[in-house]
Amino acid sequence: MTLLRRPLHLVIALAVVLLAAPLAPARTLDAIRKSGTIVIATEGQFAPFNYFEGSKLTGFEVDVADAVAAKMGLKVDWKTIGFDALLAGLNQDRWDMVIASHGITDERAKAVTFADPHYCSGGVIVSKGGTLKTAADLAGKTVAVQTGTTYLDNVKKVAGVKEVKTFPQDTDARGALLTGRVDAWVTDRFAGKAALEANPAGGLKTGGFLFVERIAAAVAKGNTPLVTEIDKALAAIMADGTYAKISEKWFKEDIRCK
Ligand code: ARG
Numbered sequence: 150m151t152l153l154r155r156p157l158h159l160v161i162a163l164a165v166v167l168l169a170a171p172l173a174p175a176r177t178l179d180a181i182r183k184s185g186t187i188v189i190a191t192e193g194q195f196a197p198f199n200y201f202e203g204s205k206l207t208g209f210e211v212d213v214a215d216a217v218a219a220k221m222g223l224k225v226d227w228k229t230i231g232f233d234a235l236l237a238g239l240n241q242d243r244w245d246m247v248i249a250s251h252g253i254t255d256e257r258a259k260a261v262t263f264a265d266p267h268y269c270s271g272g273v274i275v276s277k278g279g280t281l282k283t284a285a286d287l288a289g290k291t292v293a294v295q296t297g298t299t300y301l302d303n304v305k306k307v308a309g310v311k312e313v314k315t316f317p318q319d320t321d322a323r324g325a326l327l328t329g330r331v332d333a334w335v336t337d338r339f340a341g342k343a344a345l346e347a348n349p350a351g352g353l354k355t356g357g358f359l360f361v362e363r364i365a366a367a368v369a370k371g372n373t374p375l376v377t378e379i380d381k382a383l384a385a386i387m388a389d390g391t392y393a394k395i396s397e398k399w400f401k402e403d404i405r406c407k
Contacts, residue, residue, distance in 0.1 A: 206227055279356060293323075
C-alpha cells in the first residue's frame with residue numbers, strides 16, 4: 150500500500166514546494182521588447198548616481214540607464230526602493246534591471262547576473278578635517294556605513310575598528326559623521342566628494358581608498374539574453390560619445406573602467 154502511495158505523496162509535496170516558491174521567472178527579452186518598456190529599479194538616495202531633485206529622479210546612473218534603454222529601443226519605467234530590496238526584487242520579477250552602484254562581488258554574483266561595469270570607483274574614508282586617511286587610522290574608531298554595502302564588508306575586514314554603525318541609507322551614515330556620532334564614514338569616492346561639495350561648512354574631507362571596485366547593473370540570475378543586449382547597448386554608448394558626455398556632465402571626467 151505504502152509502495153503505491155508514496156510516489157503520489159512525493160508528487161504532491163513537490164507541487165506544493167514549486168507553487169510556494171517565491172521565485173518567478175525573470176521577464177524574457179522578448180516580453181520586454183513586446184511591451185516596449187524596461188522596468189529599472191534604483192535606490193534614489195545615492196547622489197550623484199541616483200537621487201531625487203525634488204520629485205525628479207536623476208543622476209549619472211539614471212542618465213546612463215536611460216541612454217542604454219534608448220539604444221535598445223525601449224522606454225524606462227523607473228522604480229525606487231530601499232537599497233536592501235533591489236537585488237532580491239530581480240529574482241522575484243518585480244523589475245527587469247537594477248542600477249544602483251552595486252560593486253561586482255562573488256557573493257552577489259551567486260544571486261544575480263551582472264552587466265559589464267558602467268564605472269569604476271572605490272570606498273573612501275571620510276572624516277572631519279580629514280584626519281583619518283588609511284585603514285590603519287581606523288583602529289579604535291567608530292565607523293558609519295550603509296547597510297548591505299561593500300563599504301560594510303570592507304570595513305569589517307579592517308583590524309582594530311572599535312565599532313561599525315550601519316544605516317539604511319548612505320545619507321544617514323553621512324549625517325552620523327556630521328553630527329559627531331561616529332569618527333568616520335566610508336562611502337563611494339564620488340558620493341563622498343559630492344557630499345563635501347554640497348556642504349563645505351561641514352568640514353568633511355576624504356582620505357584614501359579603502360578598496361576599489363567595478364560597478365555594474367544587474368539582471369535576474371541567468372537572464373543572459375537581456376544582459377547581452379544591455380552590454381551591447383552600453384558598449385555602443387561608450388563608443389559613440391554618449392557615455393563620455395554624461396560622465397563629463399556629472400563628474401567633469403570620464404569614470405568608465407580603464
Ligand atoms: N558600491 C557600494 C556597494 O556596492 C555601495 C552602493 C550603494 N548604492 C546605493 N544606491 N546606495 O555596495
